[in-house]
Amino acid sequence: MHGWIILDKPLEMGSTQGVSAVKRVLRQGGYGKWKVGHGGTLDPLATGVLPIAIGEATKLAGRLLDSDKVYDFTIRFGTQTATLDTEGAVVATSDTRPTRAALDAVLPRFTGAIEQVPPAYSALKVDGQRAYDLARAGEEVVLATRSVTVHRLHVPKTNAGPHHPFAQHEGIEAQDNGPETPPGQPDEELQEITLTAHVSKGTYIRSLARDIALALGTVGHVTMLRRTKAGPFTLQNAITLDKLNELGQARTLEQILLPLSAGLDDIPALALSPDQAGALRQGRVLAGIAMQDGMTLATLDQVPVALVEIANGEVRVLRGFNLD
DSSP, X not given: OOEEEEEEEOTTOOHHHHHHHHHHHHHHTTOOOOOEEESSOOOTTOEEEEEXXXXXXXXXXXXXXXSXXXXXXXXXXXXXXXXXXXXXXXXXXXXXXXXXXXXXXXXXGGSEEEEEOOXXXXXXXXXXXXXXXXXXXXXXXXXXXXXXXXXXXXXXXXXXXXXSEEEEETTEXXXXXXXXXXXXXXXXXXXXXXXXXXXXXXXXXXXXXXXHHHHTTSOEEEEEEEEEEETTEEGGGOBOXXXXXXXXXXXOGGGTOEEGGGGGXXXXXXXXXXXXXXXXXXXXXXXXXXXXXXXXXXXXXXXXXXXXXXXXXEEEEEEEXXXX
C-alpha cells in the first residue's frame, strides 16, 4: 500500500479528517498500519481534490504542497465577511454591482505575479499561534503581504450545476462546479460570478476574491470553492468517501490506489542498473550516468528507487524509497 488515494473532499470535512478517514478504512479493511498524510490543505468549506499519500508516498507529500493548484470559485458581490466566505459575520456591504465588462477589464490585473494579504482566518502562524485562533479570540490579526503567481484567471465558457460536465480548461475536466452563473451581457450587473484560477502554492482564493471585488468598487465573499487539480491529480482521479468506504469493506482499495510515481508524472525518469540502484540506496553520489540537470525519478525495473537531483553530471538522492 505505497501510493495515492485521491479524495473528492466533501463540505465541512477538514484535510486531517480526510487522512483519518483513509486510516480508518485501511484498518477496518485489514490492510494493516500505514503512514498516511495529505498533499495540500483544503478548508472545510471547500470541496474537491485532496491527495492522500500512503506508505512511502508520504515522502512526496511536501512536494505536492509546493505544486500548482486549480480552483473553481464563486464570488457573491455586495457583502464581505470576516472569514471572506459564508462562515463569517458580515463586516462590510455595498449596493454596487459590477458589470461583466468591468469584470473582464479587471481580471488581467490579477494575472501573473501579484501581491496579496492572506485572510485573517487562515492557518498561518503569528508569534507561534494560528491566525484563525487569534481572530476567533477577537484579536486584530495583521498578516504580511506575500507574493504569489496566478497563471490563469478566467470566466469559464460554460458553468454547470452539480453532476454536469464542466468546460475543459488546460486539459482538466472539472465537474460539480456549483451554482450556475450565466455569462451575461457586457452591461448586465452581476450578483455573483464563477471563475477558474490556476495558481501557485500559497495563493489564497478567498483573498483573491476579496481583492477582485474591491477592484470593481464593491465588496464580496466566496460562496463556493472547489479544487479541480492539485499537482498532477485531477477530479478524474478522485473518489467520494462513500466509494472509499465501499472499496475498503470489500478489501479492494487496490483498484483506486495510484502508484507512488503518479505524484511525479511531471518529471523525467532515469533507469538504473542494479549496481547503480544499490549505490543510491547507500546514499552515494553517482557521476556520468545522466546529462540533463534537474529533478528526476530514478528507477530499477520501473520500481522507484529515489527522487534525485542531477547537477553537473552528478546524481544525488533527495528522497529514497523503500519498495520491494
